[in-house]
Amino acid sequence: MSVLAEMNARQLREAVKDDTVAVLVFGACENHGDHMPFGADFIMPFELAKRVARKHQNLIVLPPMPYGVSSHHRDFQMTMTLEPETMVAVIRDILQSLADNRIRHILIINGHDGNIAPIELAARTVKEKNPDVVICCLESWWVLIGSLAPGLFSVWSGLGHGGEAETSAMLALRPDLVDMKLAPEPVVPRLPENVRIYWKFSELTDTGATGAPREATAQKGEKIAEILENVLIDFLQEMDRNDWKYGKEMKGA
Numbered sequence: 001m002s003v004l005a006e007m008n009a010r011q012l013r014e015a016v017k018d019d020t021v022a023v024l025v026f027g028a029c030e031n032h033g034d035h036m037p038f039g040a041d042f043i044m045p046f047e048l049a050k051r052v053a054r055k056h057q058n059l060i061v062l063p064p065m066p067y068g069v070s071s072h073h074r075d076f077q078m079t080m081t082l083e084p085e086t087m088v089a090v091i092r093d094i095l096q097s098l099a100d101n102r103i104r105h106i107l108i109i110n111g112h113d114g115n116i117a118p119i120e121l122a123a124r125t126v127k128e129k130n131p132d133v134v135i136c137c138l139e140s141w142w143v144l145i146g147s148l149a150p151g152l153f154s155v156w157s158g159l160g161h162g163g164e165a166e167t168s169a170m171l172a173l174r175p176d177l178v179d180m181k182l183a184p185e186p187v188v189p190r191l192p193e194n195v196r197i198y199w200k201f202s203e204l205t206d207t208g209a210t211g212a213p214r215e216a217t218a219q220k221g222e223k224i225a226e227i228l229e230n231v232l233i234d235f236l237q238e239m240d241r242n243d244w245k246y247g248k249e250m251k252g253a
Helices: 009-015 040-055 084-100 113-129 141-148 164-173 218-241
Strands: 021-026 059-061 105-110 134-138
Touching: 021 040, 021 084, 040 059, 040 105, 040 164, 040 218, 084 113, 105 113, 105 218, 113 134, 134 218, 141 164, 141 218, 164 218
Parallel strands: 021 059, 021 105, 105 134
Antiparallel strands: none
């Protein structure tokens, strides 16, 4: 497994090849309820990235970004937030730095909803300047897992900030950071199904968490990690088989 922050220059020179995949993790630092750590949004995907790197060769996992666009959580104590334009610039500069270092394959694992729009804006900007670079993203694992494992969760398809799925994942990957004795009562916000409201989080909950964290278990979390790990490995293997070509250039197209 190659984790950039733990490598020296010689190790890096030996590890990086023309087809190396750089893995970026973007998260946040914000209240997830009394039972969960502030860094859950980058801790969980960083642990996932390392699991994938242990099983798929030629990945370099970069240091996780611990801050994101969290202005909608600002009413809760110690929310650390970047302005959207700052986040776009940071992501853009990191992606461009990879391109400048001749990294042509970039996989982003995002752990926070507020980062989705900045990631897309930055990625499209860098792609325009570097058309030979392939940038891909697992945008919202917490939504994906509900569709891939619909019978796994008890409430709200596992959704929620510090909810059933997120708490379960942390119980499996970093149980030392979760205190289930402090998990709050379930909160499932009443929101329209087909039209999105751009809410402030304090309009949805008083605890810093939504969903049903008390339904979380380490067993569910291990299943979450296993499913997401397989999704990413399958994706990487498919991209490798096609030399990271897609669309009209994909083999057999």
